Amino acid sequence: MENEELDEYELQTQAIRKNMDQISRKILIMSGKGGVGKTTVTVNLANALVDMGCTVGILDTDIHGPNVAKMLGCEDGVLGSPDGKVLYPVEPREGLKVVSLAFAIPDPDAPIIWRGSMKNSAIRQFLADVEWGTLDYLLIDSPPGTGDEQLTVCQSIPELTGTIIVTTPQSVAVLDARRSVGFSRRMGVAIIGVIENMSGLVCPECKTEIPVFGIGGGQKMCQDMHVPFLGRVPMEVDLRKAEDEGEDFMKDGNTHPSRDALLEIARKINFGTACSTGRDTSFIGTPQCSPSSCAGCTSNCASRKK
Template sequence: MVFPTTKKQEEQLKRISEKMSRIKNKLLVMSGKGGVGKTSVAVNLALALSSKGKSTGILDIDIHGPNVPKMLGIEGTVLYACEDGIEPVRINRSLKAVSIALLTKDQDQPIIWRGPLKTALIKQFLGDVNWGDLDYLIIDAPPGTGDEPLSVCQLLPNLTGAIIVTTPQEVAILDSRKSVMFAQKLNTPVIGIIENMSGFRCPKCGTEIYLFGKDGGQKAAEELNIPFLGRIPMDPEIVKYEDRGKPFIIEREKTEAAKAFFQIVERIQERLENE
């Protein structure tokens, strides 16, 4: 990779602003803690929006653990670069995806990079991908408040906002408070908190079991004075569909979890499209 000179840097920032000005809503999905369901939320949110006819892109900037291609069933696909930029992978008529995992065929090689390289790659993804005109770009970040979400918030002054994913348990909420503070410090609006893995309904007796506690995300949202977007229950089918790269929210739209997802998507749309 060639490090840009100052003039090149300026040109790159101009390209980022041009490309991003063609995207109406740019949303960063983040969380304080890993494994809370960020990528699941990002992928299902993108699938839901595209199923409603919204032209959508999903950008995976989780450099050390890029899971978007697996969940979308495009593992092994390699991004195509032409003279005027990088072509995103088409998932369906209204959904396109880009991930670092699509740069090489070897999915098992860990990426060992430090901050400046990560920032350089994110700049390329924002400035050189031919997304075209989009209604939504969903950006899936790694956990925490490191280089990746920081680069996005700094490079996109007109980022629409951050969506924070948490489980209902204390430790996840403690971490999501940090995500909220991080967004606020960077002047990124917080669209709201999604509580994931909130309760599991026993398939035999129908009793709801609260594996990770109850209502924690909602309480955190109230305490931090930010919107609560809703809760998604645990559903083993989510794991099954994601492992197979099949669109859970589309193929299992009648499940409680898919309905919960769609409700959250509606709340997000109401907030962003009516403004």
């Protein structure tokens, strides 16, 4: 690398550090297998955390299939850049900031034919040049696997809080999810926990649960590999519909087991980290911290309020 390029890279690294220092928790959502529900988890956790009073950013690093904007109903958004340098995120609702390549490519049918190096630069640019401001959470959606995008995120963000690994209960998905566990360990990044998505299908008519991809595979993997289990989210037609329509499923007034499950997971993550000191994530995996673990804690978690 030429000296000038090195300087540019170093300057960008410094800009990333400055930006990321303003964000309390930076979480990479990943999976080994495609289509298991990473984006679903990202957008619904983001909405749930905003409902709890948190400020949340979403960075969509799925360059080839950026679906976050569509699921949030803000695909017509444009990244503002009045001075041509700083990028301003799209804000589909108060407390939520979203950055995705989808906002920069007006034609939704246009394929993004990029090699790894181009993807790495785009992700680093989003981390460095976006005016994220002060946030409680940055949720980073990623494509399946353990490749360029995940590597760039882990190597570029100092003090990444951890990874959330999404899998279905099916053996082939679990097999790939185990690699995401291995990846996180190899990168030295904490595993916040595993979510077993599409864990049974709730029949919209009779409400019985059909084990389309089985049930319990993700939970069993957590026991085997000694990683925290965050919960299981069943398949539900209304969740899929809400995402296709770009509607906030968390605001759906009807009873939904999948929404309750996602809400419970958001609570675990929020109360867990809110009650920990520094970047300790050891509380994660419990519904809320116990009063004893709150001793000396200055957060507003439910246990402390008692």
